[in-house]
Amino acid sequence: MESAVPPMLAVFDLDGTLIDTAPDLVDSLNFTIAARDLEPVTYADLTHLVGHGAKAMIERAFALRKAPLSNGDFEPMLERFIDHYKGAMPGKSQPYPGLIDALDRLQAAGVMLAVCTNKMESLARPLIAGLGLTDRFAAITGGDTFAVRKPDAEHLFGTVKLAGGAPARTVMIGDSLNDIKVAANAGIPSIAVPFGYSDVAVETLKPTHVIQHFDELNPDLLQTLLATHAAGNG
Numbered sequence: 001m002e003s004a005v006p007p008m009l010a011v012f013d014l015d016g017t018l019i020d021t022a023p024d025l026v027d028s029l030n031f032t033i034a035a036r037d038l039e040p041v042t043y044a045d046l047t048h049l050v051g052h053g054a055k056a057m058i059e060r061a062f063a064l065r066k067a068p069l070s071n072g073d074f075e076p077m078l079e080r081f082i083d084h085y086k087g088a089m090p091g092k093s094q095p096y097p098g099l100i101d102a103l104d105r106l107q108a109a110g111v112m113l114a115v116c117t118n119k120m121e122s123l124a125r126p127l128i129a130g131l132g133l134t135d136r137f138a139a140i141t142g143g144d145t146f147a148v149r150k151p152d153a154e155h156l157f158g159t160v161k162l163a164g165g166a167p168a169r170t171v172m173i174g175d176s177l178n179d180i181k182v183a184a185n186a187g188i189p190s191i192a193v194p195f196g197y198s199d200v201a202v203e204t205l206k207p208t209h210v211i212q213h214f215d216e217l218n219p220d221l222l223q224t225l226l227a228t229h230a231a232g233n234g
């Protein structure tokens, strides 16, 4: 008797992969640190600051400006960031070119979709909702959804489970080290996009595959990567 093959699942990172959030992240971060008269950060700085969620981003911005951040100071800074960022949402943030067509192509072929981001879930959800994308995703998990976050494999496994997928039928798509690492840690093939916020060329992160544009993302590519990976060549 033939057993049913579970559907493929495409798990996407959020910041720098699905959505170009940099302008709003920079604005809200600069609004936050302006309360301590720190010099604004730039888009170029963001590639070193983003990737581990808002808390780490604020800490790293203070470190970049060599400014002390006491425990008592931290909570008000985080609140200031969250209020500003949530208040402006979706702000200038936009899906990357070709994304919507790519999601349409995948969904038309029965591929399930999910989001695995290190952004706080309470920030990721309203952003995705504000762009009208919530219904596309079988699961949306953030850096605080589980006890661990990317690059810990359990964040990705937890996302796959919530989505009702199977690790052996899953491909991770992301822009940064944590995305490629979480996939490698979970034994899942990865696709890197070069248009996000990595501070190094994505090829050097050793993803399974690189696409230059979402026009290249289709069900056949996922199928090929999964087959190659299962054969031990990916």
Ligand SMILES: O=C(O)COP(=O)(O)O
Pocket (backbone or CB within 6 Å): 013, 014, 015, 016, 049, 050, 051, 052, 053, 054, 057, 116, 117, 118, 119, 120, 176
């Ligand atoms: O907000 C962050 O720091 C990281 O977010 P990402 O995991 O969606 O890239």
Ligand SMILES: [Mg+2]
Pocket (backbone or CB within 6 Å): 013, 014, 015, 016, 017, 051, 174, 175, 176, 196, 197
């Ligand atoms: Mg990212």
